[in-house]
Amino acid sequence: MSSHHAPSSPGTLSYEQAGVNYDLIDPLKVSAQRAAAATAGHLAGHGFTEVAASRGESAYVVDVGPFYIASIVECLGSKALVADEMAALTGRSWYAGIAQDTIAMAVNDLITVGATPLVVQAYWAAGGSDWFGDATRAQALVAGWKAACDTCGVAWGGGETPALAGIVEGGRIDLAASCTGLVNPKQRLSVGDRLAAGDAIVLLDSSGIHANGLSLARKLVERLPQGYLTEIAPGLSYGEALLAPTVLYSPVTEALWAAGIVPHYNANITGHGWRKLLRHPGTFTYRIHTVPPVPPVLRFIQQQAQQDDQEAYSTLNMGAGFALFVAPGDAERTVAIAQGLGIGARVAGTVEAGPKQLLIEPLGLRFGDDALQLR
Amino acid sequence: MSSHHAPSSPGTLSYEQAGVNYDLIDPLKVSAQRAAAATAGHLAGHGFTEVAASRGESAYVVDVGPFYIASIVECLGSKALVADEMAALTGRSWYAGIAQDTIAMAVNDLITVGATPLVVQAYWAAGGSDWFGDATRAQALVAGWKAACDTCGVAWGGGETPALAGIVEGGRIDLAASCTGLVNPKQRLSVGDRLAAGDAIVLLDSSGIHANGLSLARKLVERLPQGYLTEIAPGLSYGEALLAPTVLYSPVTEALWAAGIVPHYNANITGHGWRKLLRHPGTFTYRIHTVPPVPPVLRFIQQQAQQDDQEAYSTLNMGAGFALFVAPGDAERTVAIAQGLGIGARVAGTVEAGPKQLLIEPLGLRFGDDALQLR
Numbered sequence: 211m212s213s214h215h216a217p218s219s220p221g222t223l224s225y226e227q228a229g230v231n232y233d234l235i236d237p238l239k240v241s242a243q244r245a246a247a248a249t250a251g252h253l254a255g256h257g258f259t260e261v262a263a264s265r266g267e268s269a270y271v272v273d274v275g276p277f278y279i280a281s282i283v284e285c286l287g288s289k290a291l292v293a294d295e296m297a298a299l300t301g302r303s304w305y306a307g308i309a310q311d312t313i314a315m316a317v318n319d320l321i322t323v324g325a326t327p328l329v330v331q332a333y334w335a336a337g338g339s340d341w342f343g344d345a346t347r348a349q350a351l352v353a354g355w356k357a358a359c360d361t362c363g364v365a366w367g368g369g370e371t372p373a374l375a376g377i378v379e380g381g382r383i384d385l386a387a388s389c390t391g392l393v394n395p396k397q398r399l400s401v402g403d404r405l406a407a408g409d410a411i412v413l414l415d416s417s418g419i420h421a422n423g424l425s426l427a428r429k430l431v432e433r434l435p436q437g438y439l440t441e442i443a444p445g446l447s448y449g450e451a452l453l454a455p456t457v458l459y460s461p462v463t464e465a466l467w468a469a470g471i472v473p474h475y476n477a478n479i480t481g482h483g484w485r486k487l488l489r490h491p492g493t494f495t496y497r498i499h500t501v502p503p504v505p506p507v508l509r510f511i512q513q514q515a516q517q518d519d520q521e522a523y524s525t526l527n528m529g530a531g532f533a534l535f536v537a538p539g540d541a542e543r544t545v546a547i548a549q550g551l552g553i554g555a556r557v558a559g560t561v562e563a564g565p566k567q568l569l570i571e572p573l574g575l576r577f578g579d580d581a582l583q584l585r
Numbered sequence: 586m587s588s589h590h591a592p593s594s595p596g597t598l599s600y601e602q603a604g605v606n607y608d609l610i611d612p613l614k615v616s617a618q619r620a621a622a623a624t625a626g627h628l629a630g631h632g633f634t635e636v637a638a639s640r641g642e643s644a645y646v647v648d649v650g651p652f653y654i655a656s657i658v659e660c661l662g663s664k665a666l667v668a669d670e671m672a673a674l675t676g677r678s679w680y681a682g683i684a685q686d687t688i689a690m691a692v693n694d695l696i697t698v699g700a701t702p703l704v705v706q707a708y709w710a711a712g713g714s715d716w717f718g719d720a721t722r723a724q725a726l727v728a729g730w731k732a733a734c735d736t737c738g739v740a741w742g743g744g745e746t747p748a749l750a751g752i753v754e755g756g757r758i759d760l761a762a763s764c765t766g767l768v769n770p771k772q773r774l775s776v777g778d779r780l781a782a783g784d785a786i787v788l789l790d791s792s793g794i795h796a797n798g799l800s801l802a803r804k805l806v807e808r809l810p811q812g813y814l815t816e817i818a819p820g821l822s823y824g825e826a827l828l829a830p831t832v833l834y835s836p837v838t839e840a841l842w843a844a845g846i847v848p849h850y851n852a853n854i855t856g857h858g859w860r861k862l863l864r865h866p867g868t869f870t871y872r873i874h875t876v877p878p879v880p881p882v883l884r885f886i887q888q889q890a891q892q893d894d895q896e897a898y899s900t901l902n903m904g905a906g907f908a909l910f911v912a913p914g915d916a917e918r919t920v921a922i923a924q925g926l927g928i929g930a931r932v933a934g935t936v937e938a939g940p941k942q943l944l945i946e947p948l949g950l951r952f953g954d955d956a957l958q959l960r
Contacts, residue, residue, distance in 0.1 A: 367645030
């Protein structure tokens with residue numbers, strides 16, 4: 211990410227300055243992706259094939275005959291560090307929400323390919339056995355994990371709870387979730403071939419920062435005299451706002467299918483902000499005419515980090531957690547279905563023939579073809 | 586584990602003394618298992634059902650109609666710390682083997698239910714971006730991961746490579762693998778209903794400590810003046826011996842199926858040593874008449890930790906990495922198939938009607954019904 215845009219002014223805090231250096235990680239990712247791609251042929255030995263278009267998408271898909279199997283593993287990231295700080299400041303446990311965040315990282319990616327999430331596995335690697343000795347925190351993690359599974363209609367299959375002193379920091383926990391699902395029936399597969407000029411872009415609201423951009427958000431705390439307890443709205447602290455759990459979007463994609471709506475493409479808006487709208491490999495212009503309201507915590511981060519809109523929308527979700535690209539005739543019904551599930555939604559724009567770019571017209575922003583290099 | 590047996594003498598180093606306190610972890614595990622079991626009903630909403638007998642087994646299995654889907658996530662544990670120490674001492678990278686270990690933790694568990702592993706996802710959470718900047722080490726991890734996928738005939742679907750400063754220790758990496766597979770055709774399902782008195786117990790050789798018992802092995806280094814460079818056999822250091830990669834057993838289970846042999850039950854011999862032979866929920870006596878040779882590194886650990894055989898076989902694999910319970914008429918052919926793949930194997934004993942116990946007759950050992958409480 212660091213190579214894609216420079217901070218806009220000397221006082222600006224960029225994601226790179228917050229401690230993540232993608233120049234070091236990217237060569238490994240490229241070589242891992244190349245090695246991974248070279249293993250696809252093994253599936254033929256079992257009578258199956260990969261869906262090649264799923265390489266580079268958010269979940270990996272295999273054609274096993276009667277349906278497709280999708281699988282994924284996803285990391286929470288550093289949001290648990292905020293929960294730990296807030297627990298020390300408030301005496302409450304925030305791990306029920308953290309559990310939902312972790313599952314959301316996996317489920318919201320898995321559904322982009324059209325999969326129904328079926329089984330979630332828990333990966334809870336603590337810095338020592340004593341992490342699990344805080345029964346209130348541990349029970350919050352269990353209860354939140356269960357509740358998120360209930361919301362998504364997935365079975366919690368099991369998992370790992372290792373104590374990894376010397377690898378995970380003392381008092382900390384490394385959280386991840388793996389998820390397996392089915393694309394069933396197979397016409398639900400969504401890996402981009404259906405996207406067309408004229409499609410509508412429906413954006414589903416986020417609840418706040420979700421679980422991306424936390425390195426930046428944590429770095430900002432150093433600039434705040436009251437730290438996480440800084441009020442960003444009446445009665446709402448920065449820490450509490452950051453810890454709003456990530457929205458689980460699979461009830462929406464399941465309800466759309468039940469209503470006969472098959473999205474032409476989906477994008478989970480995570481670490482690259484609105485640039486994720488450029489994820490599809492094709493050449494289209496994405497013209498946004500309506501932007502969702504910006505959650506107070508994201509507006510606060512933007513202001514504190516002295517980011518202009520170009521930078522903020524390229525890193526943070528700015529109120530849009532998930533994008534559904536649907537046939538124009540399905541757009542309003544898609545919005546209604548999401549809203550019926552309590553998730554804010556709006557028809558935000560259209561897909562057009564034209565050069566690959568994202569135009570956020572209400573803000574006068576443009577992101578070009580080179581803004582997102584994920585593959 | 587700590588509650589199940591006490592160290593045999595004051596000089597003995599037990600697993601508990603090596604820093605893992607299961608008394609703190611177990612209450613969480615029990616409550617997580619209970620919550621997880623309560624989510625199984627969600628599968629009915631998708632037209633599927635769980636294989637209830639797989640709860641408590643090594644992988645979770647769902648009946649999706651034409652076949653079963655099995656899934657799992659598994660952690661490497663602390664073996665990477667040995668690789669880091671040995672890299673400092675020898676200037677070599679040991680991460681190709683570490684990659685194989687990580688995949689083995691997932692694959693060797695997944696195959697116990699009769700599944701063919703299809704897709705592996707990588708979870709590589711480093712203490713900072715700089716971990717990936719050591720190109721030699723990073724490339725060894727990639728190459729080893731690819732090679733293990735090739736051995737197992739699985740597709741490497743993708744994964745996560747987060748930099749988790751503040752959660753994972755600087756300079757360290759938390760490695761895990763998730764794996765999804767199919768039980769196909771469905772008669773390959775192995776969750777214990779076939780096990781019967783008269784069955785033969787075939788043990789497949791381990792390559793050494795595999796990836797369990799490393800906390801104990803690392804603790805012992807403090808007692809060794811030459812540390813990891815201590816010679817445990819001519820030209821073989823303690824560190825190098827510990828880092829022998831875990832054997833990947835899926836080629837054996839696949840070859841057995843191709844030969845028309847369906848094991849009645851399988852046990853991956855990991856953290857609870859030979860007590861894993863008691864894993865099946867039924868009431869049988871497991872009588873061992875032949876034990877495999879003990880790898881030098883495990884004999885060395887036993888001696889240095891001053892463990893008697895009872896303690897060593899209850900914690901370490903002592904040369905047996907995987908147990909296949911097969912019809913007596915299939916036993917010799919099972920051995921021949923494994924040996925044909927370069928994996929040492931032997932008919933080690935029989936399953937008998939009788940009280941639940943494991944009798945290792947050549948060593949005069951007995952483990953009773955209370956020796957293993959995993960569920």
